Amino acid sequence: MNDLTASIEVHDVAVRYNNGHTALHDVSFHLQGGTTCALVGVNGGGKSTLFKSIMGLIKPQQGQIRLCGLPISHALKQNLVAYVPQSEEVDWLFPVSVYDVVMMGRYGYMNFLRIPKQLDKEKVQAAMQRVDIAHLADRQISELSGGQKKRVFLARALAQQSKIILLDEPFTGVDVKTEKAIMDLLDALRHEGHLILISTHNLGTVPEFCDQVVMINRTVLAAGSTESTFTQQNLERVFGGVLRQIRLAGKDLHDDEDARAITILADDEIPAVFYGHKDCDAPFGCVCKQNGDVSHCQDSRHKRVANQNMNAQRQKTIEIKVEK
Ligand SMILES: Nc1ncnc2c1ncn2[C@@H]1O[C@H](COP(=O)(O)OP(=O)(O)OP(=O)(O)O)[C@@H](O)[C@H]1O
Incomplete structure (x- = not known):
């Protein structure tokens, strides 16, 4: 070099x-x-x-x-x-x-x-x-x-x-x-x-x-x-927005009051996550299934959050999201 x-x-x-x-x-x-x-x-x-x-x-x-x-x-x-x-x-x-x-x-x-x-x-x-x-x-x-x-x-x-x-x-x-x-x-x-x-x-x-x-x-x-x-x-x-840190840890999913941000869909064995933000064209949120498929949404941030939650349900993961 x-x-x-x-x-x-x-x-x-x-x-x-x-x-x-x-x-x-x-x-x-x-x-x-x-x-x-x-x-x-x-x-x-x-x-x-x-x-x-x-x-x-x-x-x-x-x-x-x-x-x-x-x-x-x-x-x-x-x-x-x-x-x-x-x-x-x-x-x-x-x-x-x-x-x-x-x-x-x-x-x-x-x-x-x-x-x-x-x-x-x-x-x-x-x-x-x-x-x-x-x-x-x-x-x-x-x-x-x-x-x-x-x-x-x-x-x-x-x-x-x-x-x-x-x-x-x-x-x-x-x-x-x-x-x-x-x-x-x-x-x-x-x-x-x-x-x-x-x-x-x-x-x-x-x-x-x-x-x-x-x-x-x-x-x-x-x-x-x-x-x-x-x-x-x-x-x-x-x-130009408000920053929120969302912790994914089993059911204790986020530390703010906005119920729209994340909703648990499935039971504890097969965690699935709805996660959405306003920049995404997909229907609000995206689905994480057990096979890792994230439908509706091509946004890597969503996939990442969903996959991480699936792989380590109890593991704390912090995703930073900017809410406009
Ligand atoms: N060839 C071009 N002619 C005129 N305006 C342009 C051209 N390319 C980009 N722009 C404008 O310049 C600004 C900056 O665009 P740029 O693509 O650099 O942003 P970016 O930060 O990379 O955006 P993104 O995060 O969406 O990829 C935008 O308002 C865009 O519309």
């Missing part, structure tokens, strides 16, 4: 789209390697715009971004930054195998003919093994589950050997096991000195594995260590 130290410096950035909408203004923060930072904020708060700006896909009208101390174009040329996109941004019908996608992470190391060398093949193999998809190498990406797709793009980022890894909503549509595997991998990468920036709506996971947080709503509202920044006051400021 390159000798440069991982860092992201965003200084006074403003982005205005062609339709005149200002998506970001006065955005400044600084992150160092060996960090996992959550980027959190409301829908439309500018997280993807910031990611695209860091990846050089959007040129800010104002301000500067430097990666590992270099201008973005130099950092990209040196493969210093990798991007794991949201699933929706990918054309999954494109006829390409898992191996081919992971090999794309090596393109930056090849000449224009893109003929892989032995080292490229070894890196691809190692990356696939690290995220446990080596057995899927020949599969078409259209044939993969949501969790497998995420792993493929993580493997591509690993094969790229970038110092900085950006992940857009890595936990959407993945089960609890995959979520844990992704968290463990990110933790290992952090300890290896990588800088990981994750956009997530899954607030409950933030204190678990992010040591830094940047909270944005068109501008940075708070940034710093998770301990000092991921506070009730800041969350309420960012999301």
Whole structure:
């Protein structure tokens, strides 16, 4: 890997789209390697715009971004930054195998003919093994589950050997096991000195594995260590609502008075949970059955809560929910 130290410096950035909408203004923060930072904020708060700006896909009208101390174009040329996109941004019908996608992470190391060398093949193999998809190498990406797709793009980022890894909503549509595997991998990468920036709506996971947080709503509202920044006051400021912590522990399900939030459906042996919030398009709440099926709802937060409750009925789990 390159000798440069991982860092992201965003200084006074403003982005205005062609339709005149200002998506970001006065955005400044600084992150160092060996960090996992959550980027959190409301829908439309500018997280993807910031990611695209860091990846050089959007040129800010104002301000500067430097990666590992270099201008973005130099950092990209040196493969210093990798991007794991949201699933929706990918054309999954494109006829390409898992191996081919992971090999794309090596393109930056090849000449224009893109003929892989032995080292490229070894890196691809190692990356696939690290995220446990080596057995899927020949599969078409259209044939993969949501969790497998995420792993493929993580493997591509690993094969790229970038110092900085950006992940857009890595936990959407993945089960609890995959979520844990992704968290463990990110933790290992952090300890290896990588800088990981994750956009997530899954607030409950933030204190678990992010040591830094940047909270944005068109501008940075708070940034710093998770301990000092991921506070009730800041969350309420960012999301403009009331934060509630809901404890799932058997029948003692929540610590507030709102009966709509969670209702126990089944008996003690087969715990099932109705859990809903106002951002979800699904009918209010979602059902957790014994087989882990969560119907009506694709929101990973709901699945996570439901699965956790199912797996450990008496285990206390805290899910953070913002009620508008
Ligand atoms: N190409 C575009 N042209 C015009 N406006 C855009 C464009 N892309 C995004 N926007 C607007 O910029 C704002 C920020 O969008 P962005 O996608 O960065 O938010 P986000 O925080 O990633 O949202 P979400 O959490 O919903 O993914 C939104 O108001 C959005 O409508």
